[in-house]
Amino acid sequence: MTTTTRIERHHYDVVVIGAGGAGLRAAIEARLAGKKTAIISKSLFGKAHTVMAEGGAAAAMGNVNSRDNWQVHFRDTMRGGKFLNNFRMAELHAKESPQRIWELETYGALFDRTKDGKISQRNFGGHEYPRLAHVGDRTGLELIRTLQQKIVSLQQEDHREFGSYDARIKVFSETTITELLLDGDRVAGAFGYYRESGEFILFEAPAVVLATGGVGRSYKVTSNSWEYTGDGHALALRAGATLINMEFLQFHPTGMVWPPSVKGILVTESVRGDGGVLKNSDGKRFMFDYVPDVFRKQYAETEEEADRWYTDPDNNRRPPELLPRDEVARAINSEVKAGRGSPAGGVFLDIASRRSADEIRRRLPSMYHQFKELADVDITAEPMEVGPTCHYVMGGVEVDPDSGAAFGHVRGLFAAGEVSGGMHGSNRLGGNSLSDLLVFGKRAGGHAASYADGLAARPKVAVDAVEAAVETALAPLQRDTGENPYTLQQDLQAVMGDLVGIIRREGELADALVRLAELRERVAKVSAAGGRRYNPGWHLALDLRNMLVVSECTAKAALERQESRGGHTREDYPAMEPKWRQVNLVCSLEGDHVRLTRKPLPKMRPELIGLFDRAELGKYLTDEELADFDALVADAGEADNR
Amino acid sequence: MSAKRQFRIWRGDETGGDLQDYLVEVNEGEVVLDVIHRLQATDAPDLACRWNCKAGKCGSCSMEINGKPRLGCMTRMSTFGDEETVTVTPLRTFPIIRDLVTDVSFNYEKARETPAFAPPADVAPGDYRMQQVDVERSQEFRKCIECFLCQNVCHVIRDHEENKQAFSGPRYFIRAAELDMHPLDARTDRKEYAQAEQGLGFCNITKCCTEVCPEHIKITDNGIIPMKERVVDRRYDPLVWLGSKIFRRGETPQTSVTTARQGSATSSGATRRGVHSHAGGSHDPRAEAQAQSGVNWDREVPHPTAPAVDDRGRLPLTELTFDRAAAPSPFGDDVTFPLPPEHLNFAHPEQDDKH
Numbered sequence: 003m004t005t006t007t008r009i010e011r012h013h014y015d016v017v018v019i020g021a022g023g024a025g026l027r028a029a030i031e032a033r034l035a036g037k038k039t040a041i042i043s044k045s046l047f048g049k050a051h052t053v054m055a056e057g058g059a060a061a062a063m064g065n066v067n068s069r070d071n072w073q074v075h076f077r078d079t080m081r082g083g084k085f086l087n088n089f090r091m092a093e094l095h096a097k098e099s100p101q102r103i104w105e106l107e108t109y110g111a112l113f114d115r116t117k118d119g120k121i122s123q124r125n126f127g128g129h130e131y132p133r134l135a136h137v138g139d140r141t142g143l144e145l146i147r148t149l150q151q152k153i154v155s156l157q158q159e160d161h162r163e164f165g166s167y168d169a170r171i172k173v174f175s176e177t178t179i180t181e182l183l184l185d186g187d188r189v190a191g192a193f194g195y196y197r198e199s200g201e202f203i204l205f206e207a208p209a210v211v212l213a214t215g216g217v218g219r220s221y222k223v224t225s226n227s228w229e230y231t232g233d234g235h236a237l238a239l240r241a242g243a244t245l246i247n248m249e250f251l252q253f254h255p256t257g258m259v260w261p262p263s264v265k266g267i268l269v270t271e272s273v274r275g276d277g278g279v280l281k282n283s284d285g286k287r288f289m290f291d292y293v294p295d296v297f298r299k300q301y302a303e304t305e306e307e308a309d310r311w312y313t314d315p316d317n318n319r320r321p322p323e324l325l326p327r328d329e330v331a332r333a334i335n336s337e338v339k340a341g342r343g344s345p346a347g348g349v350f351l352d353i354a355s356r357r358s359a360d361e362i363r364r365r366l367p368s369m370y371h372q373f374k375e376l377a378d379v380d381i382t383a384e385p386m387e388v389g390p391t392c393h394y395v396m397g398g399v400e401v402d403p404d405s406g407a408a409f410g411h412v413r414g415l416f417a418a419g420e421v422s423g424g425m426h427g428s429n430r431l432g433g434n435s436l437s438d439l440l441v442f443g444k445r446a447g448g449h450a451a452s453y454a455d456g457l458a459a460r461p462k463v464a465v466d467a468v469e470a471a472v473e474t475a476l477a478p479l480q481r482d483t484g485e486n487p488y489t490l491q492q493d494l495q496a497v498m499g500d501l502v503g504i505i506r507r508e509g510e511l512a513d514a515l516v517r518l519a520e521l522r523e524r525v526a527k528v529s530a531a532g533g534r535r536y537n538p539g540w541h542l543a544l545d546l547r548n549m550l551v552v553s554e555c556t557a558k559a560a561l562e563r564q565e566s567r568g569g570h571t572r573e574d575y576p577a578m579e580p581k582w583r584q585v586n587l588v589c590s591l592e593g594d595h596v597r598l599t600r601k602p603l604p605k606m607r608p609e610l611i612g613l614f615d616r617a618e619l620g621k622y623l624t625d626e627e628l629a630d631f632d633a634l635v636a637d638a639g640e641a642d643n644r
Numbered sequence: 645m646s647a648k649r650q651f652r653i654w655r656g657d658e659t660g661g662d663l664q665d666y667l668v669e670v671n672e673g674e675v676v677l678d679v680i681h682r683l684q685a686t687d688a689p690d691l692a693c694r695w696n697c698k699a700g701k702c703g704s705c706s707m708e709i710n711g712k713p714r715l716g717c718m719t720r721m722s723t724f725g726d727e728e729t730v731t732v733t734p735l736r737t738f739p740i741i742r743d744l745v746t747d748v749s750f751n752y753e754k755a756r757e758t759p760a761f762a763p764p765a766d767v768a769p770g771d772y773r774m775q776q777v778d779v780e781r782s783q784e785f786r787k788c789i790e791c792f793l794c795q796n797v798c799h800v801i802r803d804h805e806e807n808k809q810a811f812s813g814p815r816y817f818i819r820a821a822e823l824d825m826h827p828l829d830a831r832t833d834r835k836e837y838a839q840a841e842q843g844l845g846f847c848n849i850t851k852c853c854t855e856v857c858p859e860h861i862k863i864t865d866n867g868i869i870p871m872k873e874r875v876v877d878r879r880y881d882p883l884v885w886l887g888s889k890i891f892r893r894g895e896t897p898q899t900s901v902t903t904a905r906q907g908s909a910t911s912s913g914a915t916r917r918g919v920h921s922h923a924g925g926s927h928d929p930r931a932e933a934q935a936q937s938g939v940n941w942d943r944e945v946p947h948p949t950a951p952a953v954d955d956r957g958r959l960p961l962t963e964l965t966f967d968r969a970a971a972p973s974p975f976g977d978d979v980t981f982p983l984p985p986e987h988l989n990f991a992h993p994e995q996d997d998k999h
Binding site: 053 | 657671672673674675678684685686689690691692693694695696697698699700701702703704717718720722741742743745747748752755756758759760761763769770772773774775776779782783786787788789790823826829858860
């Protein structure tokens with residue numbers, strides 16, 4: 003009892019866990035709805051992983067090509083996700099992202115412009131028209147800074163009105179949440195610690211928005227920062243929510259593989275959009291050999307046609323380097339396995355021989371600057387060595403598409419951004435994540451606010467739950483016999499990287515599950531040296547348990563799904579299987595153990611499925627679904643004739 | 645290709661600490677942050693150090709490496725000699741939390757005090773039209789990754805803790821400059837605000853901030869100097885002054901930005917720190933003595949002051965009562981030109997620093 007009464011307590015209406023794009027947008031919305039809002043940031047304010055996004059934010063504004071509209075964007079998104087997307091989320095995303103981007107301008111964002119002064123839009127893999135609003139290649143930084151400054155401006159309003167900047171919206175920087183606290187099936191609060199002091203902190207709040215990002219730190223080669231330990235995924239599971247699509251991880255096709263100072267750092271797809279090509283060790287531009295049938299119509303067959311596309315996209319087909327990410331990643335993997343890779347186990351990405359040094363520096367300033375400074379590599383003079391890098395998790399908390407409210411048996415829990423699942427299906431298109439953050443961040447924040455309004459009584463935090471959370475958090479510090487958390491993390495990364503990586507096999511996945519079970523025993527006994535003040539070893543020891551449970555979800559779901567689709571490639575089941583398109587794999591927690599169930603995908607509304615070509619649908623749908631579609635078209639035709 | 649290298653890392657907290665020696669493996673192509681991570685995984689699991697992206701994009705791993713403010717992730721090991729000991733210490737300007745982690749909340753407080761973007765009232769979202777050439781000026785400053793190295797190295801705060809109250813630092817001068825140059829920002833007093841509230845006048849353009857900026861933002865040349873120049877333009881341009889007299893416009897622009905901290909600027913102008921920034925016109929003996937001894941960038945530069953105004957916020961004279969038939973000298977009547985060189989706040993860029 004003495005330990006829990008001394009804990010710092012705060013009362014809020016909405017607590018947003020995560021201070022990246024989705025978290026900040028959700029917090030802005032909750033504050034605009036008049037709710038007292040807390041933002042929990044694992045790092046300093048404004049350092050979130052969103053800053054790493056380079057390419058841009060996809061929104062069908064039609065500024066560069068007026069033929070673009072939400073229907074085309076919706077189609078591209080569904081196609082990219084191999085039709086496994088939650089159609090309603092893809093629809094909302096395509097419809098609302100232009101407004102969300104324009105809104106950023108009213109917060110002070112400065113996007114690159116077209117000649118007539120509108121927001122410029124660039125080409126990107128999988129998008130039919132130039133669609134990505136961008137700021138050079140630092141769009142993510144612009145987005146996070148803009149939202150950060152909008153929050154400051156709201157705090158300034160509150161300061162004028164109430165005399166305190168923190169009156170209605172407060173940022174708790176360098177604070178980690180370890181546990182969500184429940185009152186029955188309702189969220190009652192969140193428990194965590196200040197990283198700086200190691201002191202505990204308790205938030206009492208009826209509504210919590212998860213916006214914690216992804217899970218990449220469980221992989222050896224990853225572009226993700228230390229924060230990406232799947233905290234939100236694990237918090238949701240433990241609170242009784244469910245995760246979907248956890249088998250789908252996006253491996254960015256072009257992460258640097260050499261030198262080590264930049265290993266895992268992404269080379270933006272705009273390098274390819276601006277003329278960069280992939281070559282193997284024989285100097286061959288190999289992507290022409292890897293155009294899958296479903297895309298054959300849209301992609302060039304000769305180098306000549308592909309090269310013409312950069313200047314005349316209306317009359318030529320796209321270069322195959324701009325295929326969706328999973329296709330490019332798979333192609334690189336095949337080349338490396340066939341012995342045609344670079345010395346460090348990647349392939350060559352060459353823009354130096356195709357564009358002038360001046361042009362490269364102008365179009366890709368931070369890319370140039372980054373490699374020059376970090377690794378002394380001059381991208382205007384030599385090709386880069388690139389390979390697949392763990393980048394993004396499509397899977398996440400299963401949510402209601404409109405409100406972001408988590409499914410499962412918990413109320414008051416919302417999720418937005420990378421931590422939520424469904425929007426991107428089996429594969430995310432580049433540029434869709436930044437707009438996803440804004441669209442669903444706003445929705446989750448707004449719905450969390452109205453949920454808090456609708457409650458008759460505030461849920462109560464139970465004392466024994468807090469005591470248990472304190473005990474769990476302190477346990478690694480009190481043990482001195484367990485293993486070093488860094489060793490455990492390396493072992494976990496090895497299991498996931500080697501056995502649940504980009505190309506998967508049944509035997510390896512089964513093996514991974516055995517090893518993860520062993521790791522679970524070891525992680526339960528982890529010990530951290532040192533005290534509570536800013537002790538990264540202790541922090542990692544606490545994060546490990548989240549990484550482990552999320553890794554188990556991924557491995558289990560990957561073993562279950564016997565097909566290859568998007569971010570999930572099974573060597574033993576190389577084809578896409580229409581039957582599997584109708585199924586989402588749902589993870590939940592039963593005691594300590596991950597339980598996997600199958601759930602049918604929601605059926606697309608007629609006017610949405612009507613946007614597609616029958617020939618295209620033929621590649622994804624089962625025969626019964628196609629018969630339904632034909633009936634639908636026939637009905638519509640009759641209606642037209644009447 | 646790996647070798648053992650000597651590292652000295654500051655370990656401790658706000659109560660004190662010291663440099664500790666580590667012998668650590670270093671591989672080809674690594675940066676200082678890689679080595680710190682290796683230490684955490686081996687000899688020093690509780691070594692505190694901030695980092696996020698390890699790609700020079702988030703500005704978290706600011707530290708002082710061999711005394712130079714750097715990002716750990718952007719400092720290649722190949723830049724040191726094979727036998728060179730690498731000394732890593734926390735940022736000196738900010739209070740220590742633990743090891744390499746400092747309390748940078750000063751910067752977030754200053755960020756909150758800087759007025760936010762003011763959207764134009766009559767332009768709907770989606771109707772913003774700007775030319776690329778116009779947004780590029782502000783975009784340069786928006787490249788800032790908030791590593792706070794410029795704040796750390798700025799001697800106005802690095803050596804003078806007491807200045808923290810009145811001085812926002814280079815990061816927030818470029819924020820003000822960015823908004824000032826924003827094609828659609830509705831506020832027109834950014835420069836005056838920077839002068840009156842952010843302490844722009846303290847900056848004596850030593851360019852230390854520009855030198856350490858990992859994003860290579862020309863903080864001084866493109867941000868601070870244009871802000872200073874235009875503040876001077878407005879405050880001392882005789883035509884502007886005369887125009888404001890005749891058309892009764894622009895009543896002492898610095899009065900439009902006040903904070904509780906300084907009370908009413910209309911009255912404070914006359915009473916606040918009566919030292920003029922032009923050394924020639926100053927009667928502060930210390931400033932005079934400093935000026936006599938030549939250019940010394942470490943000296944405390946006197947505070948700039950607003951002209952003495954009456955309670956209506958006007959200069960205490962009118963065209964009728966003034967003793968001359970033309971505009972007064974914008975530099976004050978007691979200054980004659982040319983100024984004696986030792987009174988100038990100027991150092992030739994190529995001249996050797998004597999101090």
